[in-house]
Amino acid sequence: MKLPLRRSASSRENWTATLPRDTRDTLFLLAVIAWVVMMQVPHIPGWCSALTACVLVWRASLTLRGRPLPGWRWRIGLLLVTLAATWWTHKTLLGRDAGVTLIVVLLALKTLELRARRDAFVVFFLGFFTLLTHFFYSQSLLTAAGILVALLGLLTAVVNAHMPVGHPPLRQTAGIATRLALLGAPIMVVAFMLFPRLSPLWGVPGDGMDGRSGLSGKMRVGQIAELVLDDRIALRVRFDGPVPPQRELYFRGPVLTDFDGVEWKPLRSTFPPHMELQANLTFAGEPIRYEVTMEPNHRPWVFVLEAATQAPELQGLKAFMTPELQWFVRRPVTELVRYRAESHTRFRHGPLEPSLALQDQIALPAGFNPRTLAFAQELRREHGSGPQSAPALIEAALNRLRTGGYTYTLDPGVYGQHTADEFWFDRKEGFCEHIASSFVILMRALDIPARIVTGYQGGELNAVDGYWTVRQRDAHAWAEVWLQGQGWVRVDPTSAVSPSRIGSFERLVAPQGAIGAALGTLNPTLAQQLRDVWEAVNNGWNQWVLNYTQGSQLDLLKNLGFESPSWTDLAYVLIGVVVLVSLAGAAWALWERQQHDPWLRTLARVRRRLAALGIEAGEHATPRELARVASAQLGDELFTQQLSAWLLRLEALRYAPHSPDTLAALQKQFQQMSWPERQATP
Template sequence: MKHLLPRFATSPVGPASSLPRDTRDTLFLLAVIAWVAMMQIGQIPWWCTALTAGVLAWRTTLALRGLPLPGWAWRMGLLALTVLATWWTHRTLLGRDAGVTLIVVLLALKTLELRARRDAFVVFFLAFFTLLTHFFYSQSLLTAAGILIALLGLLTALVNAHMPVGRPSLAQAARIAAGMAAMGAPIMLVLFLLFPRLSPLWGMPGEDETGRSGLSGSMRVGQVAELVLDEGIALRIRFDDAPPPQGQLYFRGPVLSDFDGIEWRSLRSGFPTSMALPTDLNVSGPPVRYEVTMEPNRRPWLFVLEAATQVPEVPGTRARMNSDLQWITLRPMDALVRYRAESYVNFRHGPLAPVVGLQDHIELPGGYNPRTLALALALRREHGSGPQSNAALIDAVMERLRTGGYTYTLDPGVYGQHTADEFWFDKREGFCEHIASSFVILMRAMDIPARIVTGYQGGELNGVDGYWTVRQRDAHAWAEVWLQGRGWVRVDPTSAVSPGRIGSFERLRAPEGAVAGAFRNLSPTLTAQLRAVWEAVNNRWNQWVLNYTQGQQLDLLKKLGFSSPSWTDLAYVLIGVVVGVSLLGAAWTLWERQQHDPWLRLLQRSRKRLRQLGLDSGDHLPPRELAAQVQRHFGPNEFSNRLAQWLLRLEAQRYSRHSTLTLAALRREFQQLTWPRKPLH
């Protein structure tokens, strides 16, 4: 790989076509490495990005100016700096994040000692390995497209490195690389379809189990509002039949009942079973059947439409419903998962009569929200203090929200210690969790059991593929109050402040940038159509590629004729395909050998016979020079004269315009030659 070595002579920098080949090839390799590293910018620390960019820029300058590479002291110093910075950032040199940080910088540093063939192959190996690390963080269609571009670039550089003679164009190397990738595509497809699925394929032991984005197991006022800035997709829903009305699309998540004055949490772990409230779920009406594709959230939660009575069909794990009507899995959902569910929008749950566990849903911490407590006393005096007046109290509070000048907004400002007091009396504006939290606090202050339910509400229909898309900005918080004889009843106080948020899916949006806003204002319809098409394509990638599960592999075997397929059958099919492809490859090789130029094959036969007689002429001599060697080696005799004349006629048959000889005639003449039985001296 001489052309990859730096030449220490200097030359003026000009167009790429005028650069020396070693400089051109080095710059191309550096560009590919920069693309590989750039794809990790969102995952690596800022200093790692800056150091990698600086090293690659330095190496580019050295290549353009023909300067020598830095000595070992520079390289060791940068390596020590990298190790120390990695330790300072991650507090370890092991694990996924620390490992990716190190591998990206080491890839850049290795370009500073690109002196020999071995160094070049190490760079190629590190670059291919770095490509794989992208799948630790994302397996989206955009990531796959970026990796495909990087893969073709690396293959082009690798092919170019094995073309040391002359100045082959990068386009020629790219065509060869694309051909190699195309030949490997069928093998990749077979392995994808039949190789046993390992889930999660790109997981790492000991990964942090906190959520990437989305809902969590606790809620502070203002937390859910942050999710409106996230346009990422949380769920995709495909209904078997007509979907429920928009106002009934509530996808249930964590239920928060424990409040310390600042933060809402689920009831404390270790809660005695005897104190847990009974579920007592009763449903009515026709079921809604649908399929959910849930993005990874690293939480052991399944989001289903309220309320599901049957266990959702989740591949690879089991799910159970807790007493709060939330579905929990045995392991966090750290990969894209698709499951089927069946729900009833008409349902009732919870105890119908007072039980011991309900007192946990009226507790409030002391020292918080004194004006809200006073409002609760005033409402009780106005509407009565018995359980029979609880429904009237709820209606009174909802009417206050509708007529009291309250506003649904994304930016209500910072709330202080007494969040409910500020909402009810001062700010009178907030996002859904401000409204739900203040509502539940007021309910509890009136001795009405209440709690917060978080999840997603709403979504939008993609007209391209027919899926309902639920985004992170559709995260929502609503309330449940307990009424005697009715159990837990959903009350969404946000619907009283902003009916459009629930009914017609009017969403508060984060401020757009100048370019995005101008484009949306210029052609809002085109923007919506392009977005729908892209999300439909991305959804197909999720459905066909990322969510190709073990069950789908067995379904494929059923389509191939297996009545009750198993992993043994899958192994047999895979082995059969491998053997079949190997036999086809062998047959193709034999066929290709037969398709070689028959003229060259006849010339090669003559050379083989001459080697047996002691004349090894190699494979580079043309027939005319080979005839002269025959005359010199064997001397003048009948055999050498006939063979020499035959070789000259063979050359004339190929290159002379006036030759009337056919290759078949020359082949017969060759067979009629009287060859000596032993070498002639």
């Protein structure tokens, strides 16, 4: 029995070569469009992906079978279906998401009327425009790599459209497209570095808050635990000096005070402004200086190491601090931002003496957690009450967490109405927000002002680029209690349950995918090294490309010698570069014209000399044709024989396999010829 032979690469190329030129080019263009659309699948509705795939498969089938394209009724019908489905999905035909949905479907539908070169060019332009829409959702290095592949594919299709004669292989046209892209790369780099930066470049007003990730401005028990399933990067931090100990890496975020029994929210004080709590921040020791690269979080806050004494230096954004030491900006952060900050890990804040505004920090809703309230009464009987007993009561609660069999876990189950009661007496297990919320409720039941602070704690060092990487899974919740004479004091009850969570690199990690788990099992060190390298490359992309801001442009001018650069200086430099590039292009064109095919230039000289004698042989006449015309019209037989022999040798030099002549020798003989003085006979 004969086994089927595997088709080799050369046979596949031969199969491609047997296709008609139009069929091959159409299939290639459809493949490129499929790649462009596939990158948008995570951001478009499912029906849009399915409809686009069906249209592209339908168009490919019609091409392979040589069937006619569908009529206008089909196209109008599909367009109406698209408009109705877009309206049903997005409730509008305008805006980012609805616009991207429409442009993707229109790109596919345009292939159903791909009959002439004009239609092909429309498809090309729609494809390039669709490529740009990818940056509405992601500007990562992986997205840029995918767009580069699609760009080269579209350029190859454009080159194909400009080579209508013959059957040029795709390898050849792809090579031309790649060379064109490389020739345009220097211009792209100069424009990127000098063209005025618009911020945000890819933001669209009214995009909404869809797709948000990370910490929220409110907290429900169990919410932060969900972030452990998200391994994406939230912050990258580079310290100017030594890195503080792991236990001091608290990146402060939203402070939550109001509690309705189910959810924690920021404070909505009922006191007049002059009676509200003030920051009263004081600090000691040397500051820690660092630089933060924060991923977009679609919220108007920035994260700093506790506690920042000065406003972070953000390009184009002004930060301000609330009395709870949280830093805000005027608009949501929808793009990668980089800022410098300095913090003191030894600090004190808040009032030192009792204040009426502290009543907001001990309020509890009625009808929730009765057993916790009873437990608070027991602690009071054992350790006393009043401000002087607060340290002993706090230590008693922490000691119960240490010795009461409590467990730090990612999956504590679903909590009911009385979350603190279930934690303290029933489940005795939970994630950081279970522990912090139950601890703060107990403190308030003891009449000790307390609140929840959320943010990020810890992180890990990337050994490749030296940046401290803070991920979404490092999201954390801790408590602050108010003590007379000390102000607000950080108390992290999670450290009492699981000291390793705060004091080392140990984290609760979500289950990995099959590939990551297999690689980590076979060689954990290699898996970590590959991850560090990839994240370092992405960080370089973020620092040098995505975070190349207006300030970076002015810094570039400073490096070029401008003392106080302005936008006028930037415009002058850009104009100067454009002029220099234009002059260089003109010089190159002149040089290229002079360096044209020397054989053709020699033949053109013969044609011009014959024209001077009144002999017109045509612009594209071959040497043999010129010899025939000269023999017929020139009266000097000896010169005619000499010129004809020379022209035949020139032709042989071009087309014969092995010619004894050289072009230089033939050119020298041409210069030595004695041309007749008389005009050619009529």
